[in-house]
Amino acid sequence: MEIVAVEKLNAPHRYRILFEDGGSIEVHEDTLVSRRLLKGERISEELLKQISSEEEQRKAFHSALLYLSRRSRSSKEISDRLLHKGYDESTIQQVLRKLADERYVDDQQYAVTLANYRLKSHRKGRLWIQYELSQKGVDEEHILHALSQLDEEEESESACRLLMKKYPAIHEVTVMVRRKLLLFLKRRGFTTRTAHQAVASWERKLRSGSEE
Secondary structure, three states, X not given: OEEEEEEEOOOOOEEEEEEOOOOEEEEEXXXXXXXXXXOOOEOOHHHHHHHHHHHHHHHHHHHHHHHHHHOOOOHHHHXXXXXXXXXXXXXXXXXXXXXXXXXXXXXXXXXXXHHHHHHHHHOOOHHHHHHHHHHOOOOHHHHHHHHHOOOHHHHHHHHHHHHHHHOOOOOOOOHHHHHHHHHHHHHOOOOHHHHHHHHHHHHXXXXXXXXX
């Protein structure tokens, strides 16, 4: 198939290749040069399919990078995004491999970072974190690794600070009050053990403050 024209597009580094049969394809400047896609050159149907596949992967890769530029994502989140944009499974898998090879995506590190952020900044417990990571499609082994990196004492202190912020003072600490606080912490994803430790610490801080 003979190339009859090469047109520069308005998009940066993009060209349209026109063929003698009236067909055309848009390619990146790098592809234009590496494949010698010049007027008068002839290319086979097989090569044209290969170029089309490469261009699809290139567009999908840049789409993934744009998605990642806003914040870190799991592999599953990226896959879902590309599927929504209409890319096929084969293209998506190749893009995910390239992202991993170039260290744009690392689900294990992503899980550790998100777990710490949720605990320290959002005061969420490990059960909440475990559920969120699971919903984001992170493998169970990465989730367990991230949870193992959380410091239990720090988790208890985070829960206690949450209680101190929400309930800085209370008239009387009754059984009903303790039950209310425990349920509150459990809804935030803290384990029963951590919730009990946090409530006990909260009580000590209240007593200490009232004695001063």
